[in-house]
Amino acid sequence: MHVAVIGAGIIGVTSAYYLRQQGFEVTVVERHPGVAQETSFANAGVIAPGYTAPWAQPGMPAKVLRYLFKSEAPIVFRPSVDPAQWRWLARWLLECQTNRFRRNKARMQRLAFYSRDCLRALRAGHGLDYEQTQGYLQLFRTEAELERAAPMRAVLKEAGVAHALLNAAQCRGLESALVEGTPLAGGLHLPEDETGNCAFFAKQLKDICAGQGVRFRLSTAVERLEVDQDRIGRLRLRDGVMAIDAVVVAAGVDSVRLLRPLGIKLPLYPVKGYSATAVITRPEAAPMISVMDEMYKVAVTRMGNRLRIAGTAEIGSRRLALRDASLGTLLRVARDWFPGAAAYAQAQFWVGARPMLPDGPPLLGPTPIRNLHLNLGHGSSGWAMACGSARVVADLVAQRKPDIDLEGLTLDRYLRPSK
Numbered sequence: 001m002h003v004a005v006i007g008a009g010i011i012g013v014t015s016a017y018y019l020r021q022q023g024f025e026v027t028v029v030e031r032h033p034g035v036a037q038e039t040s041f042a043n044a045g046v047i048a049p050g051y052t053a054p055w056a057q058p059g060m061p062a063k064v065l066r067y068l069f070k071s072e073a074p075i076v077f078r079p080s081v082d083p084a085q086w087r088w089l090a091r092w093l094l095e096c097q098t099n100r101f102r103r104n105k106a107r108m109q110r111l112a113f114y115s116r117d118c119l120r121a122l123r124a125g126h127g128l129d130y131e132q133t134q135g136y137l138q139l140f141r142t143e144a145e146l147e148r149a150a151p152m153r154a155v156l157k158e159a160g161v162a163h164a165l166l167n168a169a170q171c172r173g174l175e176s177a178l179v180e181g182t183p184l185a186g187g188l189h190l191p192e193d194e195t196g197n198c199a200f201f202a203k204q205l206k207d208i209c210a211g212q213g214v215r216f217r218l219s220t221a222v223e224r225l226e227v228d229q230d231r232i233g234r235l236r237l238r239d240g241v242m243a244i245d246a247v248v249v250a251a252g253v254d255s256v257r258l259l260r261p262l263g264i265k266l267p268l269y270p271v272k273g274y275s276a277t278a279v280i281t282r283p284e285a286a287p288m289i290s291v292m293d294e295m296y297k298v299a300v301t302r303m304g305n306r307l308r309i310a311g312t313a314e315i316g317s318r319r320l321a322l323r324d325a326s327l328g329t330l331l332r333v334a335r336d337w338f339p340g341a342a343a344y345a346q347a348q349f350w351v352g353a354r355p356m357l358p359d360g361p362p363l364l365g366p367t368p369i370r371n372l373h374l375n376l377g378h379g380s381s382g383w384a385m386a387c388g389s390a391r392v393v394a395d396l397v398a399q400r401k402p403d404i405d406l407e408g409l410t411l412d413r414y415l416r417p418s419k
């Protein structure tokens with residue numbers, strides 16, 4: 001059976017891997033000349049299942065309003081005339097209710113923990129090295145921030161996630177590169193979380209897939225999916241057609257455009273974010289552990305001989321243009337904690353669009369069209385959920401029961417919404 005995967009971001013490449021493991025003939029179709037060229041290209045690299053949570057959470061609407069006119073804001077909202085934006089926001093506001101937040105977070109965490117196990121097994125099986133680091137340290141500049149983290153700590157405890165609340169001295173003991181002088185009230189250490197270079201991983205996995213017979217049709221855009229009676233019969237490509245038996249759509253934010261003509265209308269919206277990558281010039285001044293500055297929601301991660309600094313959630317503009325204020329915030333945070341660690345002045349900047357659904361969890365597996373499957377909408381946690389999502393989707397295509405409960409992780413939640 002020939003399965004096509006549309007999109008070679010982290011979600012498409014992992015899908016191809018697990019589909020091949022199930023014995024399918026697999027072709028990946030990607031419009032760029034290489035894999036992981038869009039949102040999976042230069043993200044923060046964090047895999048923190050205990051922290052995986054929807055963007056729609058209680059208190060978030062007030063936060064968005066508070067930041068509305070601040071240039072250094074971690075959350076930027078730009079009202080536009082795009083009706084899709086307002087539809088998305090209306091649904092997002094609904095999902096900020098406490099009961100919905102709890103339900104959505106539980107769904108995401110179920111998948112994220114499973115995904116971490118899948119990633120670890122895959123890494124061990126192939127001896128992969130993708131610049132991974134171990135542990136995650138959330139930094140609180142003020143006592144007020146520290147106190148606001150109390151509910152999160154309770155959630156971690158309830159979920160049995162290893163964590164420790166540290167005072168400033170303990171934070172500096174754990175990560176000796178943290179500079180003295182920048183106000184630090186304390187930190188939350190998650191020793192089992194990890195980070196890694198998502199794009200580097202995707203490239204290595206692509207080579208493994210290719211070695212196992214997966215075909216990659218790069219520089220090839222899918223124009224539409226052609227229905228033959230009640231199934232997808234062909235992919236219409238810019239330069240011809242491709243006959244397929246089944247298809248997995250993993251096209252990130254552009255999945256909407258491919259699915260709309262088939263009657264599948266998804267409230268998927270791009271939420272932009274930025275990163276800066278700078279070569280480490282003083283290794284002793286650069287962090288070994290990945291840190292997250294809670295005030296600015298900026299993560300600083302060592303990736304080999306470079307520092308990756310990433311953050312900002314910006315909704316409102318579909319144009320992937322760099323925004324000076326956000327880039328300035330990234331560098332400011334890096335310099336606050338790790339001054340002189342890297343060649344910040346020569347940093348390379350990047351902007352990406354998180355494929356975000358208003359409630360949070362991605363959409364995996366079946367659609368009303370029987371040979372059409374989804375693997376999309378991973379928002380700000382696509383790297384953290386990639387391996388698990390891909391394995392679940394491959395199981396579903398193979399008509400096998402996935403290892404985890406799929407409640408709330410399929411298109412059903414939009415077709416047959418519950419309260």
Ligand SMILES: Cc1cc2nc3c(=O)[nH]c(=O)nc-3n(C[C@H](O)[C@H](O)[C@H](O)COP(=O)(O)OP(=O)(O)OC[C@H]3O[C@@H](n4cnc5c(N)ncnc54)[C@H](O)[C@@H]3O)c2cc1C
Nearest residue numbers: 007009011031039040044045046222252273381382383384
């Ligand atoms: C600043 C920032 C920081 C982030 N940090 C983290 C983090 O720390 N941890 C984490 O887990 N996640 C993080 N994310 C989110 C993560 O990067 C995304 O969830 C993930 O990359 C989405 O992967 P994807 O494969 O769905 O999308 P993409 O990587 O965008 O891949 C989709 C692919 O489909 C292709 N495509 C689309 N349409 C077509 C077509 N018609 N024909 C052919 N090809 C097509 C595109 O070219 C693209 O290559 C971050 C995101 C941003 C922006």
